[in-house]
Amino acid sequence: MDWKPDRQSHLTIHVQIIEWMKTRIERGDWTVGTKLPTQRKLAAQFEVNRSTINLALDELKADGLLESKVGSGTFVANNSWNILLNKSQPNWQQHIEASIHKPNYHTIQLINEFEQKDHIIRLGTGELSPELLPTKKIERSLKSLSLESRAIGYSEPQGSKKLRSVLCEYLKKRGIDTAQENILIVSGALQALQLIAIGLLEEGAIIFQDNPSYLNSIHPFQSAGMRMIPVQRDGNLPDTLRIAKRKKQSLFYCVPTLQNPTGCNWTIGERQTLYHTCKQLQIPIIEDDVYHELLFEPSSSPALKSFDQSGQVLYVGSVSKTLSPGLRIGWVVAPQSVIQRLADIKMQTDYGSSAVSQEIVAQWLSSGLYESHILQLREQLKLRATFVENILEEQFKHIATWKKSEGGFYIWLRFKEPIVNKAFFLNLLKKNVLINPGYIYDTSDLHHIRLSYAYASLEELTVGLNSLIEVIS
Amino acid sequence: MDWKPDRQSHLTIHVQIIEWMKTRIERGDWTVGTKLPTQRKLAAQFEVNRSTINLALDELKADGLLESKVGSGTFVANNSWNILLNKSQPNWQQHIEASIHKPNYHTIQLINEFEQKDHIIRLGTGELSPELLPTKKIERSLKSLSLESRAIGYSEPQGSKKLRSVLCEYLKKRGIDTAQENILIVSGALQALQLIAIGLLEEGAIIFQDNPSYLNSIHPFQSAGMRMIPVQRDGNLPDTLRIAKRKKQSLFYCVPTLQNPTGCNWTIGERQTLYHTCKQLQIPIIEDDVYHELLFEPSSSPALKSFDQSGQVLYVGSVSKTLSPGLRIGWVVAPQSVIQRLADIKMQTDYGSSAVSQEIVAQWLSSGLYESHILQLREQLKLRATFVENILEEQFKHIATWKKSEGGFYIWLRFKEPIVNKAFFLNLLKKNVLINPGYIYDTSDLHHIRLSYAYASLEELTVGLNSLIEVIS
Structure with missing residues (x-):
């Protein structure tokens, strides 16, 4: 989605957006049932006002190309336009639902998606920081x-x-x-x-x-x-x-x-x-x-x-x-x-x-490159573990328990109250903080998060853990 | 299997071989039911006489560690030694047979295996020659x-x-x-x-x-x-x-x-x-x-x-x-x-x-590196196709038909008689020539081979096609 309207064009911005969306639908890039990004997101991507987006979407809805479902967003509709132009698209959604492999849990799909965004603080990632x-x-x-x-x-x-x-x-x-x-x-x-x-x-x-x-x-x-x-x-x-x-x-x-x-x-x-x-x-x-x-x-x-x-x-x-x-x-x-x-x-x-x-x-x-790298890496991770444990000691002692890390990436942080649910996860995500909640490792667990000191920078760890405290209180 | 007996050792060669094989079995690298390479192969690998191999195998059979099945080779046996030493191994063969994914056809497993051997002429491979x-x-x-x-x-x-x-x-x-x-x-x-x-x-x-x-x-x-x-x-x-x-x-x-x-x-x-x-x-x-x-x-x-x-x-x-x-x-x-x-x-x-x-x-x-490479590659493949088509014209015209190649790697060579069966494949393999027989693309097809001019060198193509003629006559 790196397209943006052309401000030099003879077409108005909202018409360009309509044409672009029509092309996506016509070409089958957006099949029937595809959910559109939110108006806010579209506005940000196209660098236009939300009112312009609104105008374009309204027109497409009037054409029957799109439909809104209350509370869940705007979707590509299975409408008469398709039939008029004698188009028939495979019902991919039906294919996907009937197929063999399970989808990832929604939380994990969100993690995979948001891990890629630069502004996100990743507190749970099973991955080394780029700087390591x-x-x-x-x-x-x-x-x-x-x-x-x-x-x-x-x-x-x-x-x-x-x-x-x-x-x-x-x-x-x-x-x-x-x-x-x-x-x-x-x-x-x-x-x-x-x-x-x-x-x-x-x-x-x-x-x-x-x-x-x-x-x-x-x-x-x-x-x-x-x-x-x-x-x-x-x-x-x-x-x-x-x-x-x-x-x-x-x-x-x-x-x-x-x-x-x-x-x-x-x-x-x-x-x-x-x-x-x-x-x-x-x-x-x-x-x-x-x-x-x-x-x-x-x-x-x-x-x-x-x-x-x-x-x-x-x-x-x-x-x-x-x-x-x-x-x-x-x-x-x-x-x-x-x-x-x-x-x-x-x-x-x-x-x-x-x-x-x-x-x-x-x-x-x-x-021998590998061996000497491991020696350095271990020291770096040890420093990061201590850094996070110090923050925990200062700010989390009254609400959570944990064991001192013996190595690797993770501290299995246990909150005394069962607060780690999907809403908690989403609230943190709103603050641009991504956690790995315990329930993805044990569906009945609402007490833990897998805290990783391996990925985020020290500054991000500080900010991220602060946000955690904020969301809890 | 890159181990060889140590000629400086105080142990005799055949005892070293016995010990080595015992270790393989003991460690579970060779589980019960594993088929051993032929005596000829073992002799070649260890750089010893076949009689030495024979001696070692006989001793292991006497111990009950190995057994021979007439016509099919020597296998690791499910024997009392296991029980004596209180060993129990998982029955991997049973696991494999009950599992979900189908094995490759035997011919394809052989192709995958023999494609890796340096002395083999690959007449059917779907791969560019290293020189290309x-x-x-x-x-x-x-x-x-x-x-x-x-x-x-x-x-x-x-x-x-x-x-x-x-x-x-x-x-x-x-x-x-x-x-x-x-x-x-x-x-x-x-x-x-x-x-x-x-x-x-x-x-x-x-x-x-x-x-x-x-x-x-x-x-x-x-x-x-x-x-x-x-x-x-x-x-x-x-x-x-x-x-x-x-x-x-x-x-x-x-x-x-x-x-x-x-x-x-x-x-x-x-x-x-x-x-x-x-x-x-x-x-x-x-x-x-x-x-x-x-x-x-x-x-x-x-x-x-x-x-x-x-x-x-x-x-x-x-x-x-x-x-x-x-x-x-x-x-x-x-x-x-x-x-x-x-x-x-x-x-x-x-x-x-x-x-x-x-x-x-x-x-x-x-x-642009890719584009200019493709231009050269296409010319090289065209030369190779012509080279092979000339050989076919000279030597195969009475027994087979084919279409001039329009590109890619393959000529779909059709023999007038239904001669391309598993035995034909194996006979060629004995001559170190590996073909892709038509029956792996259509089980009922005994007429075709997929001839590739993309992999073997021009010299190998000449020798390989000669072997093909020899096996047919």
């Missing part, structure tokens, strides 16, 4: 990249050999001893989950998960028809799993190191119990380990995969939380038959991940 | 790429604004007048099909297509539970569609310009008939237009999208057939509601395409 990304260093490393022609052709089903071989070395530091043929390169950890959902599980399979869980805010398994069962990591875990599982196919999804959204870190005991229980019950585990390098202090957080002797654990890693999400590079480590299966589906889905991105990641991991 | 890729120029353009921090963060749902804005200009040359908000950046055209399958269609929806069709060799729609109906483009088309469609949801998939696999080019009349018929019947069209820039002579091949006034056509393009498949960049042009829906699912699937790849494509399209 090694942009200039990546730019420099691009200059020294030498490409082979084969490398920019279609990729091998499992991904670049060079990157997989570099990953074998890299994973040793995480206690994981593996081989190239046990690795699949994916376009980020989320794609790994998607491939596992459609490649290894039957419809109706059970996915066990922590509660709250990151999986509830995306839904690769839910969209594929799987049942999500939240479980508590307590003494009853073995019984809970045994009873819930019965004879069903199942899988346990977890983020044992710096869990998303809570930021909490499983103890060694909890890791071992989960692994051994799942082994005994033959429940495969997805270990999502994308945050482990961001632990502030060296601690005993071994990967489940490092004590996997039975091919039970599907290990998922990525550079999205450390180097750059824009590269879209992650990996899965798993038994060979699983990797081949997932690679086969990946070939059917997108024919592999970006070759240039794979080259960059291989270069960073093998040259 | 502008590798050095891409490398140079990387050096001048300046990245913004926001650009290497998570992408906007619809993809980079810069690239979408460049695409609006680029698409004008194809007669397509569109706007940024009607474009979605995808990781190649295949991902577009995948997103449309799960985002716009209900299970059981009908997909009309040409016969033979590229879609039969991948299967984004089939895996999502859709019905494929081949149709002839003749005078009966309107009736055929009306009768087959009834009240079902449906969609028409086509490659009107340089069709895959036949290389044929629809006439303007055929294009208009299809568009108007589909418009009348409200059947949306996917126009897969990835080859159009490779037409050898300027001809009247307008995009269906260029006369779309009803939002009926979902237009799909990509740089995979022209610039580099390894970049994994394509695009969809469609009504806004469709684009938003597909973008929403893409966010759930992989959170966007590689930022660096998007930057490169934007640079190439906007700087």
Whole structure:
């Protein structure tokens, strides 16, 4: 929507707007049922008065091209104009509603949309601040990249050999001893989950998960028809799993190191119990380990995969939380038959991940660039965590509780009152503050927000947290 | 599988092999049921005699770790050793068989696998030869790429604004007048099909297509539970569609310009008939237009999208057939509601395409680099087509027929006898020649191969076509 009326034109502004809108509708860019932006927004975009917009819309309504629905806005109407001109458009809305994949929750769609706007303060984003990304260093490393022609052709089903071989070395530091043929390169950890959902599980399979869980805010398994069962990591875990599982196919999804959204870190005991229980019950585990390098202090957080002797654990890693999400590079480590299966589906889905991105990641991991970047990044995140914790200490102590961050991006802030509902989210959005409310990770949770100190600048964090206080009071 | 026995070790070679294999099994890299490579292959990989391999395998069989099945090879066995050591592995094979997504056909899995091997002559590949890729120029353009921090963060749902804005200009040359908000950046055209399958269609929806069709060799729609109906483009088309469609949801998939696999080019009349018929019947069209820039002579091949006034056509393009498949960049042009829906699912699937790849494509399209590359590429492909047609003329005239290529990569070679079956494919593979047999595009077709002059070198093309003649006689 970057069009603006031409002030030099012989046509009046409102006629130009009418013509522009007619063209959108005529060309089918705006199909029947499309909701128009608000008058305020249109006025801002076209840099005209609202009265001009009003005039144009009224005329289009009179033509029957648009209609207003009280309280919900202005829509493209299914009207006689269509029939007069003998136009027939597919009813896309009907297509969308009948189709297979679930839409994102509305709150998450709003988050995805508003995250892109410059004036928004992002208090919940699962992403590093642009200032924490090694942009200039990546730019420099691009200059020294030498490409082979084969490398920019279609990729091998499992991904670049060079990157997989570099990953074998890299994973040793995480206690994981593996081989190239046990690795699949994916376009980020989320794609790994998607491939596992459609490649290894039957419809109706059970996915066990922590509660709250990151999986509830995306839904690769839910969209594929799987049942999500939240479980508590307590003494009853073995019984809970045994009873819930019965004879069903199942899988346990977890983020044992710096869990998303809570930021909490499983103890060694909890890791071992989960692994051994799942082994005994033959429940495969997805270990999502994308945050482990961001632990502030060296601690005993071994990967489940490092004590996997039975091919039970599907290990998922990525550079999205450390180097750059824009590269879209992650990996899965798993038994060979699983990797081949997932690679086969990946070939059917997108024919592999970006070759240039794979080259960059291989270069960073093998040259030491990555390691030294992580050291700096960890210090930066630690400073930011402390900064936010100080604000919390000063301003939130009477209304909320939290745990000191052990690493990663998040503080799981718990309000004493159940105030975090959709209205709360929208009120903050009106103040240009975007939060990740707890209910996207656990629908029944109205107490938490996932506070991220990783994205917003220190100034924005201050302003954003102030707005939070304002909206609460 | 890059491990080799250590000839300096105090352990004998065959004991090292046993230990290595035990580790693979113990760690679960080779789960129960995994098929081992042939003895010949293992011997070649480890650089040892077959007798040494034999010795090692015999010992592992005696231990009960492996078992041979007559005629089909050696497998990891589900044996008492597992129970003795109290190991339990998930039955991955069972998981795979019960899961949602269909595997690729075996022939296609073999193609994907063998395409990666250096000694193989690829006579059917849908990919440019490494020597036709502008590798050095891409490398140079990387050096001048300046990245913004926001650009290497998570992408906007619809993809980079810069690239979408460049695409609006680029698409004008194809007669397509569109706007940024009607474009979605995808990781190649295949991902577009995948997103449309799960985002716009209900299970059981009908997909009309040409016969033979590229879609039969991948299967984004089939895996999502859709019905494929081949149709002839003749005078009966309107009736055929009306009768087959009834009240079902449906969609028409086509490659009107340089069709895959036949290389044929629809006439303007055929294009208009299809568009108007589909418009009348409200059947949306996917126009897969990835080859159009490779037409050898300027001809009247307008995009269906260029006369779309009803939002009926979902237009799909990509740089995979022209610039580099390894970049994994394509695009969809469609009504806004469709684009938003597909973008929403893409966010759930992989959170966007590689930022660096998007930057490169934007640079190439906007700087003129792309256009001048295409001009050269077209000439190169024309030379290659003529070269292959000369060989066909000399050696294949008595056994096969074909049409002179009008552009793109392919000649749809028709053998007079129905000789192109799986055995034929495998016999050629034994001679290190990989073909794309017609039956992967139409299961009942035993007459054709999709001959590609785009990948193999001229020398390889000569040798490969000779092998073809040898296997036939």
